[in-house]
Amino acid sequence: MAKMETLQAAAEELRRRFGQSPQAGVVLGSGLGGLADRVQEAQAVGYEELPGMKPSTAPGHRGRFVLGKLGGKTVLLMQGRLHLYEGHTMEEIVFPVRLMGLLGIRALVVTNAAGGVNLSYRVGDLMLMEDHINLMGTNPLIGPNLDCLGERFPDMSRAYSPALRALAKAQADRMGLELREGGYAGLTGPSYETPAEIRMLRILGADAVGMSTVPEVIAARHMGIEVLGISLITNMAAGVLDQTLSGEEVIAVGRERGSALQALVEGVLEEMEL
Ligand code: HPA
Numbered sequence: 001m002a003k004m005e006t007l008q009a010a011a012e013e014l015r016r017r018f019g020q021s022p023q024a025g026v027v028l029g030s031g032l033g034g035l036a037d038r039v040q041e042a043q044a045v046g047y048e049e050l051p052g053m054k055p056s057t058a059p060g061h062r063g064r065f066v067l068g069k070l071g072g073k074t075v076l077l078m079q080g081r082l083h084l085y086e087g088h089t090m091e092e093i094v095f096p097v098r099l100m101g102l103l104g105i106r107a108l109v110v111t112n113a114a115g116g117v118n119l120s121y122r123v124g125d126l127m128l129m130e131d132h133i134n135l136m137g138t139n140p141l142i143g144p145n146l147d148c149l150g151e152r153f154p155d156m157s158r159a160y161s162p163a164l165r166a167l168a169k170a171q172a173d174r175m176g177l178e179l180r181e182g183g184y185a186g187l188t189g190p191s192y193e194t195p196a197e198i199r200m201l202r203i204l205g206a207d208a209v210g211m212s213t214v215p216e217v218i219a220a221r222h223m224g225i226e227v228l229g230i231s232l233i234t235n236m237a238a239g240v241l242d243q244t245l246s247g248e249e250v251i252a253v254g255r256e257r258g259s260a261l262q263a264l265v266e267g268v269l270e271e272m273e274l
Helices: 003-018 033-038 090-102 162-175 195-204 214-222 247-271
Strands: 024-028 040-046 064-070 073-079 107-116 126-134 179-186 208-210 226-236
Touching: 003 040, 003 090, 024 033, 024 090, 024 247, 033 064, 033 073, 033 247, 073 090, 073 247, 090 214, 107 214, 107 247, 126 162, 126 214, 126 247, 162 179, 162 226, 162 247, 179 214, 179 226, 208 226, 214 226, 226 247
Parallel strands: 024 073, 024 107, 107 226, 126 179, 179 208
Antiparallel strands: 040 064, 064 073, 107 208, 126 226
């Protein structure tokens, strides 16, 4: 089946299963899936139940869509995302984002676990993504443009919505939550970076590093969807502290500090005008 037809078929299946349209989408990162438990009137559809959709194999990622009420909005959550390091193609990674776009989301909140590159950051910090650097060496829009989704050369100068960032900052203030703001470097993984690579990323202007999010944001902007990105700093990046990095630590910090991020996302959804 051609790409657009597969997307349309999966969108049709989700519409049929859910029976209502989401106003916003949320992508839940490593260890951050707990927000799905706060959704009211929740309905779930496993990724494997949809044509064209790949399962998520990453640890801490459930691999299902959850639709329901959160912050007073009808929200579609991705409980678990797809990563390049799992062996998925860029096109497969952005398939669920495009699906959410076809279902009508106006805004997308992307969350992730990230390593702290900025030396003033601490484990457990939340960082509002103000921009990203795509160091994955590829782009989900490579190939024939899907004209019905967006234009060939989409603008990325305001990839992370200034309006949504302002909403998030105001919400964090109200909650008494300290919020960093910085740039995210997206690499393929799955090996963590070397200390030399982290020094390079710091010179490039990155504040945090991770293995996700960038493809999803590019695909969302292609479709004209407003994006809000929030990183949870689960560890200081390689070489910053005299210790090694582990995936278990990332997920454990996600579980411990995830509640602050979840409360922030819920509060922002409440304030969003959609
Ligand atoms: N590097 C890359 N990805 C990550 C990290 C890191 O230090 N922490 C969480 N995801």
